[in-house]
Amino acid sequence: MIDIEVFIKTFIVLALFGTAGVGLYGVVAKPHATKKIISLTILGDTVNALAILLGYRYPGGIPPVYTGQPPNEFVGRAVDPLPQALVLTAIVIGMAVNLLIIYIALQTYRLYGTLDTRLIKKLRG
């Protein structure tokens, strides 16, 4: 007899790991720089989702915003705010990194006329 709750939890986590694997595969194996950037974004977002999931509380998690409940209920039920705050930081930094990579890719395209890393390697000799 499978506990359906445990199954769903495990499935969500495994699916996220699978998505992270897809992102990692794309970064390593795809030759085109645009696809590498897209894969990097997928990887980063998946890791962020996993981090948020670590702070979730299963029965009845409520948002960590105080709306006038009794204090014990709020502290006892609200989800962990720390992963959310860290993920907020991570999103911004990931976006800044992405942006710089995209600008470098744009400039590479203007200089070399291609974004295929194999061709760029050949052009450089």
Added chain:
Amino acid sequence: MIEDITAIAAWAGLALFVGGAIWDLIAAIGMNRLPDFLSRLHAATIGVIGGAFYPLIGISLILLGTDIMGEYRYIAAGSAALTAFLILLLAPAGSHALARAARRRGLYRKDILVTDQQERGETE
């Protein structure tokens, strides 16, 4: 008296919300059945107005009519109402931009049109 009005608002909101699901289903079926881009836009309109605008108004009414979330329900209700208004404003502009682009590029079936009263120059 006040309790009656809030209860009616909550039930009306719930009705709009459930109706939105039905309109969305109709829109999804229509999307698959209609033959070309310009006629599919009409199914999309059903999905946007019946399936997004009215449910958002419904959410707003539900939040105003019940007492979950304390003071914060007014914030959520206001956001939902403003989002609904923005959808009402922006959805037709988006549909129109798509329709215009499809018309200029000829991405529709000319053979099923009953009439075409727009005299156009040669499209590229």
Added chain:
Amino acid sequence: MSGVRKVASAVALLAIVAALSLGAAAGGMGPFFDGIRSLGAFYLSTAPPQIAELVLGPSYRGLSSYSPEVVTSIVWDYRGLDTYFETAVFFLAIIGAVAIYRGIEEPVLRRPASGLSPIVRAVTKFLIPINIAVAASIALHGHLTPGGGFQAGAALAVAPIIVIVVFSRRYLLERGVTKLKALFFRSAGLIGIALVVLIPVIWSVISGEWAWVMQNQWKPGAEAFSYPAYLGGALISGSIWFLNLFEFLAVSFGFTILFLLISIDEDTVRSCMIRGGEECDRY
């Protein structure tokens, strides 16, 4: 890359994923942690002033950040230096992008841009004040509701990108939203953040009392300094309000610079679509 290598790398990655998930499942934490960690419980019970008073009593009110929004409290108060340097990273990324962009010559504008159809243009005009109102509301209620300076800045940055798409880049430049002005407002936001962070230290040097960098409310050991938690009866959570406002300025104008750099003028696109040619291959 040959087919064999593709398959091999895919299998290797799958093995890594399986090992990771096994480790995560077998470790003590498990996929979900059903209780709350003590650090999270500390943040939850001290950040909102109402709870800090009730749960901890008057002696611990110095640990409170006076904001019911716990995530914003962590971002701008408990772990404020993280966010400070995160802003610095974002700033450096934009500086890097501007530096890379140097040496690209701006195309000469020949005719006025036509933009999209009149319907879309009229709706966009109507949208922009609403967009500004929503973004400002997110920023100014960042200490009360989910949201804050960064999210509000991203929301306001919708306005320039929509104007670029619907009207043209040239329309935005002619309305006075230039790269230089955006850089100016962005720098003003950053200087504001730095000032809010450093004011406790400056005050400490002048008065001789203790105060910490990035201090918001009075802390144990530095009781003398505090930003106002309430202003005329309204909760503004001290420095969190100011930091949200300045971050809002910095992020929105930072995005505006990026959109101005990354967009291509309608005139250029049209001439490239009609004629094509060597120089158009770059776009």
Added chain:
Amino acid sequence: MNPAKALGPAILTFIAYIVFSGSVSGYDLITGAAIAVITGILVSDFLVTDTRKSLDIRRLGWLIAYAFYYLTIAELKSHLSFAPKVLSGRIRPGVVEVRTHLKTEYGMVTLANSITNTPGTATVDIDPEKQVLYVHWLWVESEDREGVREKIAKPFETFIKHIFEGGEQA
């Protein structure tokens, strides 16, 4: 810049701010007013064309009447009449020419958006000089000029004329 010109956008911004914030405490009123003033000054130059018209209370009444009519009766009618056609896939599509009596740009845009937002009709193109809308109609009921105008534009035109053009010869 003209202070009266900035008043219309400022009021719009203020209402949007208050509705989105969902509260009317002193803090919201003060910050909302500040944001409204700044926004009004910033956007007035390209949003407002006629100063007098943005502050007419009768237009507001017509706008509310139009919103009520449009959101309840017109939408429900067209939803109910076009849902079976969309579901069955039996259509008679065509592009028809709708000549309107509206002159202002905002009036024509409102008419075009109202037409697009009702299922069954979608504005494909607009010609502000000739005052003509080209509408894709899912079930063409008539092809002559007056019939088309009667079926598509007439229900909205009266209201819009009062809202945007003072209502003469409606």
